[in-house]
Amino acid sequence: MSFGKGFFGKRSTTNLSKIETTFYSKRIVEKKERKILPMINESFKIAIDIGYGQVKGLSSLGGRVCFPSVSAPAPVDPLGEAFGTRTSHLTAVRVPEGPKVERLVGEAALRSLAATSTLTREKPVDLHDLFLVTAAYLLSPDTGVPPTVRSPKLSVGLPLAYYRAQKGDLKKRLSGLAAYVSVDGGPERWVSFAGVIVLPQGAGVALAEAGSLPDGLVGVVDVGTYTTDYLLLEVSGGRPMPLADACGSVEMGVHLITRAVAEAFQAATGAPLPAWAEKRALEKAARGETLKFSGRDVDLTAAFRPAVRDAAAGIAQRVLAAWGNRAPFVELTLLAGGGAILLQDYLEKALPCARIVEDPVFANCRGYLAVL
Ligand SMILES: Nc1ncnc2c1ncn2[C@@H]1O[C@H](COP(=O)(O)OP(=O)(O)OP(=O)(O)O)[C@@H](O)[C@H]1O
Ligand SMILES: [Mg+2]
Structure with missing residues (x-):
């Protein structure tokens, strides 16, 4: 790369x-x-x-x-x-x-x-x-x-x-x-x-935060719907330079959680979860609430929590493998994308010095706008 x-x-x-x-x-x-x-x-x-x-x-x-x-x-x-x-x-x-x-x-x-x-x-x-x-x-x-x-x-x-x-x-x-x-x-x-x-993608997150990056190694992990993009940057005098062999994409994201919730819905009701209902099902499960279906209260939280944990563990493992022996030296890892909201608790523990950026869904856009 x-x-x-x-x-x-x-x-x-x-x-x-x-x-x-x-x-x-x-x-x-x-x-x-x-x-x-x-x-x-x-x-x-x-x-x-x-x-x-x-x-x-x-x-x-x-x-x-x-x-x-x-x-x-x-x-x-x-x-x-x-x-x-x-x-x-x-x-x-x-x-x-x-x-x-x-x-x-x-x-x-x-x-x-x-x-x-x-x-x-x-x-x-x-x-x-x-x-x-x-x-x-x-x-x-x-x-x-x-x-x-x-x-x-x-x-x-x-x-x-x-x-x-x-x-x-x-x-x-x-x-x-x-x-x-x-x-x-x-x-x-x-x-x-x-x-x-x-x-x-992902570079936008670093560009959005460019003014506040510490010198040293800075990571970016942008957790999307189907892909997670990750970067490792060497920041010197406020200027970020990507380390090419530590940047990439993995096909892991929020869809892993959506799929687990949809499977649990199908097992509980015998019916598939329609695409338009996925977001609501995910939000309800995240809040620990049940979903109404045919007059019944369907509880999807038991499927949601392990799916979040597994997705976060899978993503963290892939990112850390790509960063290799540089990972322990990372000064800051920026978490972005809608997936960062769902996986925040796990990723903040699993990745070095991780913190979620403000308004993480729009972080790439903020950076894209800043360079125009
Ligand atoms: N405010 C939010 N709270 C919780 N979850 C959210 C929020 N916004 C988005 N999500 C979830 O995060 C997922 C990822 O959102 P995001 O917009 O980062 O993905 P994307 O950029 O479309 O996907 P990709 O990067 O894979 O192309 C969405 O599919 C949605 O399920
Ligand atoms: Mg994205």
């Missing part, structure tokens, strides 16, 4: 993208810019972390989104209007001269019987980009003028295991990505990016 040079450094800014300038005459651009600039200045930035379980995003204007990484066909919704509610999210995407494509994304898709299960190992391009434009749209401020004149700068992540092989292709693809997008019936907006940075 190796990291590009200047990886932790700042990048230069870019101006209006080519596509935008072809859409507007200079005079119109200047007029619209005057109107928009107080809200979107030259450095409007967004950071998006497309995980196997959930998509997270932050913007430099304080925007924040999080939705499950699930998509489904858009249904005819005969009841939504009557209840005055909208399905969240319904994304419509249209490339110039192409047809409009509508898909359910996030919570709404999770509830659909036709849900495309969450991302597979090699995140399919269409699904990845659908999540990306949905998050980008939701993070962009509503300026009241169609479409936004300035595209944001974008920073995204890739699992460490794929970083080297895929970062070039991903950057190229996202730099050229442009489409008209509307989410949840909002005004159609032109979504494109004025510069793209691709970073390895």
Whole structure:
């Protein structure tokens, strides 16, 4: 595993993208810019972390989104209007001269019987980009003028295991990505990016905490839904340098706990636990509460606790093996990702000088945003 040079450094800014300038005459651009600039200045930035379980995003204007990484066909919704509610999210995407494509994304898709299960190992391009434009749209401020004149700068992540092989292709693809997008019936907006940075997952966590790292060896463990990314950094004068042979990904994460809870549910009820109910089942089990099913109270806590312990032990073992004889010298291990919340008690004991970072689910995004 190796990291590009200047990886932790700042990048230069870019101006209006080519596509935008072809859409507007200079005079119109200047007029619209005057109107928009107080809200979107030259450095409007967004950071998006497309995980196997959930998509997270932050913007430099304080925007924040999080939705499950699930998509489904858009249904005819005969009841939504009557209840005055909208399905969240319904994304419509249209490339110039192409047809409009509508898909359910996030919570709404999770509830659909036709849900495309969450991302597979090699995140399919269409699904990845659908999540990306949905998050980008939701993070962009509503300026009241169609479409936004300035595209944001974008920073995204890739699992460490794929970083080297895929970062070039991903950057190229996202730099050229442009489409008209509307989410949840909002005004159609032109979504494109004025510069793209691709970073390895986990690196965002270190970048987010860069100002407060002690000199010496610092570890990062980002526990996700399907993968746990880990890094070991040599910090000198506040500058972190990754130690390539001690960084990597393991296919272990919260899904191990979800699977144990789902198996216990099936054993107790004879029915499979639907995908949309997994989160609630996990939360109930974590709080020691029972789950109602067919009028019965189903207790999943007996399956939850050992699953948490085993997942934490498995992850810690793999990370410590990769860090080898450097592990006892580690000054600080930063725990991040949604899994860190569930495994905190075990990982803080098993890993050297471990502490959970603030707002661990968004830690990568914070770091991605900081380098733009
Ligand atoms: N606030 C929370 N409290 C408890 N558990 C949470 C919380 N937020 C997320 N989780 C759980 O942590 C898991 C991992 O969340 P996270 O967003 O870090 O994963 P991901 O980035 O989608 O996955 P991966 O890194 O494998 O691609 C989620 O699937 C969820 O079950
Ligand atoms: Mg993640």
